[in-house]
Amino acid sequence: MRDATLRDVAELAGVSARTVSNVVNGYAKVTERTREKVERAIAELGYRPNVLARNLANGRSGQIAVVVPYLDTPYFAELLQAIIPRARERGYNVLIDQTDGDPAHERELIRRGARALLFDGMIFSPLGLAQEDLDDGDPALPLVVLGERTSNGTFDHVGIDDVAASREATAHLIGLGRRRIAAIGDQPYPTGEAAQLRTLGYRQAHAEAGLPVDESLIIHTPRFNRADGSGAMRLLLDRADPPDAVFCYSDLVALGALHEVLERGLRVPEDIALIGYDDIEEGRYSNPTISTISPDKVTIATTAVDRLLARIGSPEPLPGVEVRAEHKLIARQSTLGRAPR
Amino acid sequence: MRDATLRDVAELAGVSARTVSNVVNGYAKVTERTREKVERAIAELGYRPNVLARNLANGRSGQIAVVVPYLDTPYFAELLQAIIPRARERGYNVLIDQTDGDPAHERELIRRGARALLFDGMIFSPLGLAQEDLDDGDPALPLVVLGERTSNGTFDHVGIDDVAASREATAHLIGLGRRRIAAIGDQPYPTGEAAQLRTLGYRQAHAEAGLPVDESLIIHTPRFNRADGSGAMRLLLDRADPPDAVFCYSDLVALGALHEVLERGLRVPEDIALIGYDDIEEGRYSNPTISTISPDKVTIATTAVDRLLARIGSPEPLPGVEVRAEHKLIARQSTLGRAPR
Structure with a gap:
């Protein structure tokens, strides 16, 4: 049996071929009743519109790629939501x-032409890339970069002010009277550009309060995950002079650190106060709940999509813009304690 | 400037057009050195192989769709990993x-031909669909279904034995001497087919132990998430006769329930023992850690991909098979307590 054609569908549904095409392409001007008739005919005939042929004709795939280091990181899962x-x-x-944060994989994604026609543009949260790798990317690829980078003028960048947010998180701990404040999550250059902005904010808060930074309290971790938070906390608690507070570079790190503190029979925040970063849902249900920096995820997500579609739709390359979303500090039990206030 | 062609790349790299084609198509027989030469030439010329044209020619998109109800559910995020x-x-x-578990959206996905050429097959974890909706799906779509469904012979199904796993979880609580065991997560037909298998296992464990089921301890929740777990636990704790243990239909439900119990100053497991389902990483770091049913996620994921690619690659429709992955009960602090044993 030959495959059903658009004309077959039109005939069975009793509408014009143009109307079938409108339904298939999702155009809004079709009435609900007509749409249903056409869809019934499509189902009955097993008609498959040739999407690839259509994309080939208009040079679009109708797909955007979202590339993140780890899908099981709740921050990214929530952003994808x-x-x-x-x-x-928007169709x-x-x-x-x-990417697993692999620099080679990340470089390939923004350079390689091979995938270009599979998606019309990319929202990219790089982890392993240095800024110069980004600068080296394919300028023809519509690109919006998330996280702690800077636009070089060929792509848009959407993020929050990480230095300010980290300064506020650290100042919150200082304001509670803590003086030996550790930082968990620093990473060396180049992978660690994100982490380094947070360390900078941590240093600035100390400087503003006239407090010295004990360099040995800044702990490097390969990833921002629970296992690394727990491992770093173990190192800190094994010291003769453990900290009285910790600024964790993600909520996952804070949740791992929290687990280690409680396993040792210490109290949070009485013995050690903890603050995280990202405001993932898990931190609102942990015991105690986690104080955190809350980036405006909805604005980040919708702005990233809207900017990307603007780039895709523009006949000329658009100049890159920097978009700064809001953030706020949310103080919960891990710094304020459980007592009602 | 005209777009670079495959021939331009071959000339610049000093190789044959066939070799460029091999590199672009990811064939393994190209040496690393040749691959690098070709990739350098591709980058230099800004060459874009016409992926859509290639897909059009061979009738494949080279993409598979994975459809889940919620991306921010850690179980699905871990499975996607x-x-x-x-x-x-496998290329x-x-x-x-x-889908947000929306039955209409889910039905559309397995019926509508419009998307067919965007992906070659689908791994689908339905939530809102009844079994008969699945039976009604497009038989030409290579399909692997995850979760608590049964193959009708036109698709493969990969899952664990949910009834047995739920029976074991409940029996674990009974074995610890608990007698008023609540169940959080039941859902009405048809959405609730998954949940109903768990309720069945819960009932079987009671029957096997010669214990009656108190129907009022079976709590319905619209979703398997933290908020619903916490809300259901609130109802249970507000009763004159609260339970002494709870079987939660997911770890997220258990983590929500745990939060509510601890917020009230009760102890886990001394006052209330909790067991979850899914073995997500969060339950290994919560305080206390969560006892759970651990499905073999790696086997589920790899089997689903392998079965789907077999269906895609087969010239004739393959008969649907049922694949049952292993599961195990992992007892942690939420049932055994914190004391070292």
């Missing part, structure tokens, strides 16, 4: 890729 | 979609 519906609302599918 | 590398290893990109 806002990115996917926004993209879908785009989302293709998701994860 | 294993699905994506497996698919990539496929993964397109991810989330």
Whole structure:
């Protein structure tokens, strides 16, 4: 049996071929009743519109890629929760890729032409890339970068003010009277550009309060995850002079650190106060709940999608813009304690 | 300037057009040195192989879709962690979609031909669909279904034995001497087919131990998330006769319930023992850690990908198979307590 054609569908549904095409392409001007008739005919005939042929003709795939280091990091999962519906609302599918933060994989993604026609543009949260790698990317790829980078003028960048946010988190601990404040999550250059902004904010808060920084309290971790937070906390608690507070560079790190503190029979925040970063849902249900820096994820997600679609739709390359989303500090039990206040 | 062609790349790299084609298509027989030469030439010329044209020619998109109800559910995020590398290893990109468990959206996905050429097959974790909806799906779509469904012979199904696992979880609580065991997560038909298997296991464990089931201890929740777990626990603790243990239908539900118990100043497991389901990483770091049913996620993920690619590659439709992955009960602090044993 030959495959059903658009004309077959039109005939069975009793509408014009143009109307079938409108339904298939998702144009809004079709009435609900007509749409249903056409869809019934499509189902009955097993008709498959040739999406690839259509994309080939108009040079678009109707897909955007969202590339994150780790999909099982709740921050990215929560961001995707806002990115996917926004993209879908605007008629785009989302293709998701994860890089494991591997610099080679990340470089390949922004350079290699091989994938270009599979997606029309990319929202990218790099981890392993240095700024110069980004500067070296394909200038023809519509690109929006998330996280702690700077636009070089060929792509858009959406993020929060990480230095200010980290300064506020550290100042919150200083304001509670803590004086031996550790930092968990620093990373060396170049992978660690994100982490280094947080360390900078941590240093600035100390300087503003006239406090010295004990360099031995700044702990490097390969990733921002629970295991690394727990491992770093173990090192800190094994010292003769443990800290009385910790600024953790992500909520996952804070949750790992919290677990280690409680396993040792110490109290949070009485013995050690903890603050995280990201405001993931898990930190609102942990025991105690986690104080954190809350980035405006919905604004980050919707702005990233809207900027990307603007770049995709523009006949000329648009100049890159820096978009700064809001953040706020949310103090919970891990710094304020459980007592009602 | 005209776009670079495959021939331009071959000339610049000093290799044959066939070799460029081999590199672009990712064939393994190219030496690393040749691959690098070709990739350098591709980058230099800004060459974009016409992926869509190639897909059009062979009728494949090189993409598989993975469709889950919620991306911010750690169980699915962890499963994707294993699905994506497996698919990539076998030369496929993964397109991810989330349905929010909406039955209409889910039905559309397995019926609508409009998306067919965007992906070659689908790994689908339905939530809102009844079994008969699945039976009604497009038989030409290569499909692997995850979760608590049964193959009707036109698709593969990969899951664990949910009834047995739920029976074991409940029996674990009974074995610890608990007698008023609540269940959080039951859902009505048809959405609740997954949940109903767990309730069945819960009932079987009671029957096997010769214990009656108190129907009022079976709590319905719209979703398997933290908020619903916490809300259900609130209802249970507000009763004159609260339970002494709870079987939660997911770890997220258990983590929400745990939060509510501890907020009230009660102890886990002394006052209330808790067991979850899924073995997500969060339950290994919570305080206390969560006892759980651990499905073999790696086997589920790799089997799903392998079965799907077999279906995609087969010239004739393959008969649907049922694949049952292993599970095990992992007892942690939320049932055994913190004391070293």
